[in-house]
Structures are given as C-alpha cells and as structure tokens.
Amino acid sequence: MNSDLIMRLDSVRKSFNVKGSFGKAHKPFRAVDGVSFGVRINGVFALVGESGCGKSTVARLALKLLDPDGGSIFFDGRDVSALRGAELLRFRRSVQIIFQDPFASLNPRMRIADALAEPFHIHKLVPKREVRDRVAALLEKVGMGPDAMDRYPHEFSGGQRQRICIARALTVSPRLIIADEPLSALDVSIQAQILNLLQDIRKDTGIALVLISHDLKVVHYLSDEVGVMYLGKIVELSETGALFESPKHPYTKLLLSSAPKIRVRGEGSGVTEKGFKSGIPAPQPSNITSDVPSPIDIPHGCPFHPRCPERFGPCDREIPELKTRGGRLVACHLA
Numbered sequence: 632m633n634s635d636l637i638m639r640l641d642s643v644r645k646s647f648n649v650k651g652s653f654g655k656a657h658k659p660f661r662a663v664d665g666v667s668f669g670v671r672i673n674g675v676f677a678l679v680g681e682s683g684c685g686k687s688t689v690a691r692l693a694l695k696l697l698d699p700d701g702g703s704i705f706f707d708g709r710d711v712s713a714l715r716g717a718e719l720l721r722f723r724r725s726v727q728i729i730f731q732d733p734f735a736s737l738n739p740r741m742r743i744a745d746a747l748a749e750p751f752h753i754h755k756l757v758p759k760r761e762v763r764d765r766v767a768a769l770l771e772k773v774g775m776g777p778d779a780m781d782r783y784p785h786e787f788s789g790g791q792r793q794r795i796c797i798a799r800a801l802t803v804s805p806r807l808i809i810a811d812e813p814l815s816a817l818d819v820s821i822q823a824q825i826l827n828l829l830q831d832i833r834k835d836t837g838i839a840l841v842l843i844s845h846d847l848k849v850v851h852y853l854s855d856e857v858g859v860m861y862l863g864k865i866v867e868l869s870e871t872g873a874l875f876e877s878p879k880h881p882y883t884k885l886l887l888s889s890a891p892k893i894r895v896r897g898e899g900s901g902v903t904e905k906g907f908k909s910g911i912p913a914p915q916p917s918n919i920t921s922d923v924p925s926p927i928d929i930p931h932g933c934p935f936h937p938r939c940p941e942r943f944g945p946c947d948r949e950i951p952e953l954k955t956r957g958g959r960l961v962a963c964h965l966a
Contacts, residue, residue: 636669636705637807637839638693638726643667643702645688649927658927662688664863665702667953668856670807670839677842677854677871679886681923684860686843690811693841694728695719706807724754727800731812733792737784743770743795744780750802769798773828790821797828801836811843826853847890851875859883862926862934869959879961881939933964941965 645663663685670676678686691697693704695711704711706722714722730736737746747766751757757765767777773794784792793813800808810829814822826849833840844850850857850871857874859867859882867880878884923938924930930937936946945964953962 635671637672637707638670638841639668639705640689640693641667641703641705643689643692643704644700645692645697646700660927661863661929662926663692663699666858666860666863666865667702668858668865668868670841671855673833673837673839674856675833675840675842675854677844677850677857678860679844679847679850679857680860681845681886683923683926685863686860687811689860690728690809690841690843693809694726695722720754724803725806727803727805727808729793729796729800729808729810729813732816733789733796734784736796737792739784742781742783746784746795747780747799747802750799754803756803765802769801770795772801772832773798774824788821789817790824793817793821793825794828797825797832801832804836805838807839807841809841809843812845813842814844814846814849822849829853847875847886859886862924862929864934864962865953865960866935866962867960868953873959879956879959879966880935880963881941881965882935885938933962 643663643666644661646659646661649658649660666685666689668676668678678689680686688697692699695704695714698712706726709718711722744763744766747769748762751762751765752759763780766780770777770779775791775794775798779787779791779795784795787795793816813829814825817825829840830853832838840853842850842854854871857867857869857871858865859874859880861882867874867878867883869879874883875887878887924934930947932945932947932949933939933942933951936942939946943964949964951962951964953960954966956966
C-alpha cells in the first residue's frame, strides 16, 4: 500500500439477492462491482453519482458494516477483513461516519451530553470525571455552547443536530471520517455553515474525509479527488479540478451539465452562508434523456451505452476497462 494512502479499496464487490415478482427466482443485485480507489492522508476523496449507483454501499463496506463478496479493503496498510478483537476496536475508533439524517442518527431519548459521552465510555478514553469537560470542548469546537449538553435532539434545528453528529464523530479522534450525504437534509444556508465547519476541522486536525454526495457544488469545493460511479462501477476517477474543467466520460459530462449553476458576479469560487459562489465551469447542455437502466438487469457492454449520445460499435458488446487516459482513469471506449 502506498505510504500516502490511509485507506485503499481494491476491486471490491457486493451483491444482494432481490426477490423476484410473482414467485420468480431471486436475482443478484450488483450494488458494487469491482470498485477501486485510495484515500490520501489528510485528503478528501469524493464519490458522486445518481441515487442507487452504489455510493452508500461503498461507505458501509469501508466501515466494515458490510462484508464484501470479493476484493480487499486496506486501512493503514492492514487488511480490514483480518481485523479481530483489539485491532478491530482500534479500527472502529479510527474510522467514523456522519450520516445523511442527523435526527435519525441521534437517540431521541438520550441527552446530548450522554450521546457524546458514550464513545468515551465504550473506548475508555478519559476518566469519568473528565468526560463532561471533554463533551463541552467538543461542542465548542463545532460552534455550540455547553447549554446544549442537557437538552434532547428534538430541541435543535437540523443544522444544530448535524453539528452534534460531527462532534460525536470527533469524540474518538478518528483518522478518517466518511460523510454520507451530510448536507442533503439541510437548507442551503445551513449547508454552507456545515461545509465550512468540515473544512475547518479537516485543516485543524488532519483528518482524511470520504465524501459521498450527489451535490457537485459541494464536491468541487471540498474534495481533492473524485470518483464518478454508475451502476456499481467507477467510470471516471480524477483530480477534482481536472475533472470539472475537462470531463472525459459521457456520464460525467451528463452530471456536470445537469448541475445547477449559481453565479456571483465578480467573485471567485467558494462558499458563503448564502450559498455557493461561481466556480464550476458550465458544460454544454446534454441531450441524454433516457432513464437509468435497472441495476438488476444491467445492459450488455458498456452499462451507460443505452443513454450515451456518443456510443458506437463496441459500446453495446464490450465492457470498457478503467484505464489511465490523459492522467486520469476512464472507463470508456472513446477516451
């Protein structure tokens, strides 16, 4: 494993059996099909794609909440599947997740102080007499006061609950955080606050981040590298700036052409509490109109070819390999 990578996925696969209709046999649903990528120390790797492409399944595999059917996942040079006992507990401490819905991920019957204190008790990180002070310090780090400790989740707004979830992820001083659509349940102005908070925490602590998102504005602002997923596969993997400036795969072009553009005259790229500034180039409109094929019945050849306006001879017969083309990885016969 490269010394600058904290996590690496190699040809990871995961399928689920889906019950057929009218008594038909179960069919395998290939949620993740040979996904490979690396997360750099102190880096931000983003996975993007339409709903159902396998992004969240990749997150759960990386967290060892699911076991892969094939391939390998390495964390800090160790095969995650081989971790047991104390080593597995250390892995659980080192890799944390921020979920999409901050209300559903907090126990509604548990005060915030107890919710944040729980990881300290489980992992025996600090003496009991110091736990409350540590909880207060964490809340301060995410922009909340100590008065939040004795309140319940329903007493907070969505943005405040997400700050609490971020504080909980930080309790065990992780080395990697997986953020699974952490902004999609929040208003735009609150999204900007949480995004700036994540950026500040990353700079202050050096924590690496895997960002699962369909929001290209967020990905463009925060990530260093991007993997574009389609029907369980990565079809393009590139440094963020290069991907947004010059997408190579037709599906990447579709995603960028579909993203809403927010322009602020005379300002550079970035984010404010009112929303995102300009920074994403405006690609030409796409003429792709067909729907996503069923993941249970993936087309032969290139999975994207039924929707691709650039398809030609081999596209409906041969699956393109993910190869290095022009300094990035692209799975396309045209690249």
